Amino acid sequence: MMRFLRSSFVIARRDFSATVLSKAFIFFLLGPLFPLLLGGVFGGIGARVATQAERPVVAVVSSESDFDRLSKARAQLAQALTDDAVVRLVYYAPEPDPAAQQKHLLASQSPPVRAVLTGGLDRPNLTGAVAGDAGTLGQLRLIVANARAPTEEAPASIMVTNVHNSSGSLAKERALTAQIGEMLLFFLTILLSGMLLSQLIEEKSNKIIEVIAAAVPIDALFVGKLFAMLAASVVGIVVWVSAGALLIQLVKQGGVSTLPPPALGWPAFLFLGVVYFAMNYLLLGAAFLTIGAQASTVREVQTMSMPVTFGQVLIFGFASTAIGNPDSGSALAAAIFPLSSPMVMLARAAEQPDWWPHLLAIAWQALWVALILHFGARLFRKTVLKSGPRTRWWKRKSVA
């Protein structure tokens, strides 16, 4: 066993060094950060533009005193709804020809006016494209009413006690956490484990596979490669998650602490996230390594990638059925099916506080990792390291 582990370590060390110390790995690390960064920047700009574009502008043609009162009333409303949510009022002094002024304002592009309020506070008259815009009309009614009879009193003082969760928010938030966790696990695995399809191509094309196979058990080669790529992936994930957390911290008020909390708590959930990512990666990776080991060229690997990716999407769809109902029959089936089990169990960690199902699931998944690796290594030895003409698997007969 020690020799097996040592052999695996030698393979893993070589693969990890070759991967992480290559120039290509920098692009590998930076690749996902670009969309994250661009998404954050353009998302923020887009949201601001959208807010500005959608917030209605009402041109107020009135006396200055009326407008001041309207502005104060609006400010009070904005305290309750936030400034962005309240209709924007822009003052215009009355002109000699009210009809012409009104027409001119409604055609204005800067600012784009939705409606014109005339008649002052006594006889308010709104003209504009407000059909179906009950919000703008309703806000204006409140603002005008408050402007007519302003209250000098400050808003009532209420004693506030914050609790971490309430029953109304908990289930929904945990389901959201489960969904986000499952999706992250799926995308990270699909992005990273696909690399394993081509892992043995290097050894096969360099002909070094025979040197390795003569020195160490093929199982050790498989395990070494799998863990090397897992380690390289973890390096990437640490970088990406750190960058993501930093971005959330920068753009979201309150930072990562405002994210919905999972049932097992953040430390346990993150720990299980790492464990289930590793299990998911090892399970799919072991299968990919086995499939990829049958390929002799990069073209064959590329051909295999599409159905493999499609299979992953199906598994993700299967795993998604567990969200919101972790004790249902389909959730149980998805938790038992080895390839969907890590995703389902991570979702469960977000929704259910029990630990024991996770211990059981991890043992079950580890068993399947070992089985797939062993089967893959046997298949590899049987089909790859042989002399003579190559026979395709569909033509191959079993050899006694």
Added chain:
Amino acid sequence: MLRQRTQTHRSPNDAGLRRQHERTDESLAVEAVNLVKDFGDTRAVDGVSLSVPTGSIYGLLGPNGAGKTTILRMLIGIIDPSSGTRRILGREHPLDAAQEVGYLPEERGLYPAMHARDAIAFMGALRGVPLAEGRRRADTLLQEHNLGDWARKPIRTLSKGMAQTVQLLGTILHRPRLIVLDEPFAGLDAINQGRLEELIRRETRAGATVIFSTHVIAHAERLCERVAIIAKGRVAFDGRVDEARSQLRPIVRLRTRASDGEWRSAIPAGARREGDEWVFELPDGGPEPLLKALIDGGAGIETLAIERPGLHDAFVAIAGDKAAAEMGQEQVQ
């Protein structure tokens, strides 16, 4: 050479040498009994039995496709036989002896981006040598083989001959007791072939057993104490080189002054003329009765040469003309 396999006091850290004391069978390094390997409907190896004495240089001789590579791969455990058994350095499972075996495959291969010393150290690490120690030994070996300046250069920048040398050094870095080389001379120029022959001899002098496959008879003839002639997946001959030669009678080349006479009765029926020479196998009685009959018969012997058959002649006699012709073609290629 930097290594000695004789039993002397060594550092307790030298795992390779410590293993020497664990030997269980000193007489045979490799023993294979009735090995069979089928690939689908094709029988690549058909009942091969071999015995390789410890400390010998053993050649597997045969044309391409004869099954040499498959035999070697089975012996060292890369593939399992369909039936039959093999013992390597006293172990039933070849991979159990992997740390005492060095293997150079026919299709050479190294990681192109790896530095030469790291490639050698990696191959040593696969066989149990710690990486730091492997690098140290690699530096020494590269210096000894005039490749010291290339130690920290990527493999992709080395010439083919240099890369082959690097791989060979990786094969022996861990000081193996058994070295298995599959077509080691293929692709090497004459100078490097000579160096490799010397390296093989040095390794055996240091106590290693060397098995190599080749389709070049000259290498086997120069190096091997024992050969196995492989043809169509079977062992056509297994024994010492002189035993292979002794399968054939010596050849007599005779030139006489007289063109006819009583001496002609001493010439065997199967004799042929090559120019002005008679060429025939030495008769059963040996050279003395032949000489007497020629002299008494008035042949007027101008020249008489008795030639011992070469391994090539033995190969033709054992494996057949077709196999010999294939070998000849491969050597030309």
